Amino acid sequence: MLLTFYLLFIGLHVSEGCTLENRGRPLFITARTGESVLLPCYCTDHVPPDAFLWVKENTDSNEWEEVSSESGQYRDRVQLVNGHSPGNLSLLISHLTEEDGGNYRCEVKGSGYTDIRLTVEGCNLEKTDITQYITARTGGSALLSCYCTDLHTKPETFTWKKLNTNTNMYEEISGGKGQYRDRVQLVNGHSPGNLSLLMSHLTEEDGGFYLCELKGNKRTYIKLTVEEGSTKTTTSTAITASFQTPVSTASQTPSMHLSIVILVVLLLGLLLLGGVVYWRYRGTNRHTG
Ligand SMILES: *[C@@H]1O[C@H](CO)[C@@H](O)[C@H](O)[C@H]1NC(C)=O
Numbered sequence: 001m002l003l004t005f006y007l008l009f010i011g012l013h014v015s016e017g018c019t020l021e022n023r024g025r026p027l028f029i030t031a032r033t034g035e036s037v038l039l040p041c042y043c044t045d046h047v048p049p050d051a052f053l054w055v056k057e058n059t060d061s062n063e064w065e066e067v068s069s070e071s072g073q074y075r076d077r078v079q080l081v082n083g084h085s086p087g088n089l090s091l092l093i094s095h096l097t098e099e100d101g102g103n104y105r106c107e108v109k110g111s112g113y114t115d116i117r118l119t120v121e122g123c124n125l126e127k128t129d130i131t132q133y134i135t136a137r138t139g140g141s142a143l144l145s146c147y148c149t150d151l152h153t154k155p156e157t158f159t160w161k162k163l164n165t166n167t168n169m170y171e172e173i174s175g176g177k178g179q180y181r182d183r184v185q186l187v188n189g190h191s192p193g194n195l196s197l198l199m200s201h202l203t204e205e206d207g208g209f210y211l212c213e214l215k216g217n218k219r220t221y222i223k224l225t226v227e228e229g230s231t232k233t234t235t236s237t238a239i240t241a242s243f244q245t246p247v248s249t250a251s252q253t254p255s256m257h258l259s260i261v262i263l264v265v266l267l268l269g270l271l272l273l274g275g276v277v278y279w280r281y282r283g284t285n286r287h288t289g
């Protein structure tokens, strides 16, 4: 009796197949570029379906296209992760790009589908409208700052460029060769959205306009001024300046002032001496007379 019931129970399950969670109700998920995202899809009864497929809506053609790790946009970036549960059909997408945003569907044979709307937040550059001005010294270093408003977002690609004043064109900076050999380095301080460039051993030729550029024409501009930085030169200039000014413009006046002061002091001294002599003379007079 019990065995029959048990067999019937199993039989019912097999014929039912997978019962999809979230069937017919779209799920909204937001993730950031560079991160990974898990698109959930699973059978509530842990029963594996006969067949299933992940598809994404192509907004241009209005057709659902298969999401495949074999080719195209998702090559080597998608994988099924079931966490050892056969009814778990979830899809993991890694290294998200802004193009990954859109409508996904987990289609299960005989059980309908689950829809997921994925929004991928990309890098928006901080300070795009204003040029940043930086001053540094020759031989020193400068941090050309460029970062995404949300430091957790990571742009797919970005380049640092410098204005060539001869051609009036921005040219890419590369740390491995030429003028910048071993002098430039990307420093992100562990934030994927920090795209800053550190330039060291600065020379006067390093001064000029720089830009940090992202796909989609997003840019940040920086004007770097490199000043003569040797301490010896700075000090000698300062000394010359402080000595020249009083000598050239105010040499006559102080000495004239000084002679007048000396004259006044001398006169006062004479008056005082005269007073003392007179007082003593009168005193002597009164004593004798
Ligand atoms: C499906 O597997 C993924 C990856 O192991 C796990 O994160 C997720 O929680 C699982 N979903 C269910 C409903 O078990």
Ligand SMILES: *[C@@H]1O[C@H](CO)[C@@H](O)[C@H](O)[C@H]1NC(C)=O
Binding pocket: 143, 147, 187, 188, 189, 190, 191, 194, 195, 196
């Ligand atoms: C980017 O990284 C550099 C180097 O670690 C750090 O000095 C700078 O403050 C960082 N910028 C931001 C916005 O976090």
